[in-house]
Every structure is written in structure tokens, then in C-alpha cells.
Amino acid sequence: MKLLHDDAGSVALTTIALLPLFLVVLAGVLQLGALRVSAARVRAAADLAALVAVNDQDDAELARTGTLRLAADAADVARDFFARNLDLSPSLLASSATDVARAADVAAFATAPSVDPRTGARYDRPAVRIAASVPLRTPVLGALVFQPVTTVSVLAVSSPR
Amino acid sequence: MKGLRPLRPPRVAQLDDRGLATLETTLAIVVLVPILFSILEFGAALERWLGQDAVAVQAARYAGEVGGDRPEVRALIGDQLRLSGIDPARVSVSIVPPTVGWREPVQVSLVSDYPIAIPFLFSTTLPLRSSAISRGEVNR
Numbered sequence: 001m002k003l004l005h006d007d008a009g010s011v012a013l014t015t016i017a018l019l020p021l022f023l024v025v026l027a028g029v030l031q032l033g034a035l036r037v038s039a040a041r042v043r044a045a046a047d048l049a050a051l052v053a054v055n056d057q058d059d060a061e062l063a064r065t066g067t068l069r070l071a072a073d074a075a076d077v078a079r080d081f082f083a084r085n086l087d088l089s090p091s092l093l094a095s096s097a098t099d100v101a102r103a104a105d106v107a108a109f110a111t112a113p114s115v116d117p118r119t120g121a122r123y124d125r126p127a128v129r130i131a132a133s134v135p136l137r138t139p140v141l142g143a144l145v146f147q148p149v150t151t152v153s154v155l156a157v158s159s160p161r
Numbered sequence: 162m163k164g165l166r167p168l169r170p171p172r173v174a175q176l177d178d179r180g181l182a183t184l185e186t187t188l189a190i191v192v193l194v195p196i197l198f199s200i201l202e203f204g205a206a207l208e209r210w211l212g213q214d215a216v217a218v219q220a221a222r223y224a225g226e227v228g229g230d231r232p233e234v235r236a237l238i239g240d241q242l243r244l245s246g247i248d249p250a251r252v253s254v255s256i257v258p259p260t261v262g263w264r265e266p267v268q269v270s271l272v273s274d275y276p277i278a279i280p281f282l283f284s285t286t287l288p289l290r291s292s293a294i295s296r297g298e299v300n301r
Contacts, residue, residue, distance in 0.1 A: 011182075011185040015192050015193070022192070030203050033203065037207050041214060044214060048294070055298055077296075084294045088293070
């Protein structure tokens, strides 16, 4: 009976018993933090690509009529720079940057006003929109909850001013 | 069997638990403090990485706008890094190409080392790399 009531060493035992749980929590926290950085990078890549595409105006149209109009290759430029920026972080991606950019839904709305069929948003100026699902590597989540790849959806829209 | 005394447990060793709480607390601290510091240190590193990434994106945009590696781009990077709580002197900046033409890509890269110290475990530096690619808007 005395052994049952003897709690000497119980704190140490509890600490050791909970150590795996603490390590799992630590790993999960770090993985979620890394995922947040990855998602921010993907969003920044989409934003920058949309911006780059919009900044390139149709000079002839601007000179002739004074109105801002997207260049004819705006959608291609957006896709290209989306891929270039994603390619700066290849270790974060679960597939190649080129494949992600190729699968992205990139639309250029050269005239305004226009309505985005995907989002229903109305654009009062010419706009470039990028919508993409980007698979990111999450190895710790893979070990913990069998989700080694987490897909992040991004939507970026840019219009000239 | 007469004359033999039954074995008795060493009462002194069992009952004397002086210092045991201190020992257990020390063990718990040795385990828990590194975990706590790991969360704090890596969290701070990730936050700094986010800030540095944002500066790289802004700098790439501006480099495309002004035509490459110009003093104003360096000034913007320094200001934005300071606003993010990062010492610009500890960040190496690379803008390639130095002079960018119309529709040419320009890449801004920022690299810094973030020192991480986990008590009882290790101390190291974490390299934080941020890059962004924009496009030249200057028609020379």
C-alpha cells in the first residue's frame, strides 16, 4: 500500500511521459509557422505577377486615346512571372513551379467594366486576375496527420491606376 | 527459522525525500525550457523571414520601376528592413542585373543570418533567404 501512496518521482515521470507530446506540439507549431511563411510567399508571388502584368500597358493605345489598356500578352506575362517567383522557393513546393503556374487560372480583362466569371467581382478598370492552388510540402503534418502536402489557394487581382 | 530477523526495507532511504522536489523540478526545467525557447526562437525567426520577404517584394517592384540597382532602391530596402526590426547592416543585398531595361526581369535577393540559441541544446545561425523577381518598366 505504501508504494501506491508514494508519489516521489511522479513529476519526473510525468515530464518524461509527456515529453513525446511536447515534442509533437513543438513540431506542429514549427510546421504551421513554416506553412504560414510558405503561404505568404505564394501570395506575394501571385500579387507581384499580377502587378507586373498590369504595369505593362499597351503604349500605342495609350498614345492614341489616352486610356490605359493591358498589353496583349498580359496573361502570359502574369503566368510567366508567377512561375519565376514560385521557382525561387522550390523546396517549399510539392510540385514544380512551372506546373503550378501552368495550372493556374490566369485571366486578363482588357476592357472595363467587366465581370469576373470565376469570382463574380466587377472590375471598373482593366485587370489581371490569378487564381491558383499551390501544393506545399508539410512533412511534419504528414507524419502527424498524414497530410504531407497542404494546398494553398491564392487569388490576386491587379488593376492599373 | 527462529532467530532470523525479517528483512526490512531501508527506511532511511525511503523516507528521506529531501531535495527530491528540486531534482524533479530541475529535470522538468531541462526538458521544458528548450521546448519553450524553441517555439519562441523559431517563431521570431519565421516572423523575421516574413518581414524580409515583404521587403524583397517591395524592393523588386521598385527596382523595376526605377531601372535596377539604384541608390533609392537601397534606401528603400534599408528603411523597410528597419521598420521590420531588422538591422540593414546584417543583410546582404543583391540586385541582378544592376541595370534593367524595359520588360527585362530584375531579381532582388536579401540574405541574413538569424542567430538561434536553445538553452541546454544548441546555438546556431539560421540563414534567411528572400528573393523576388519583377520586370523593368523603364524604356531607355
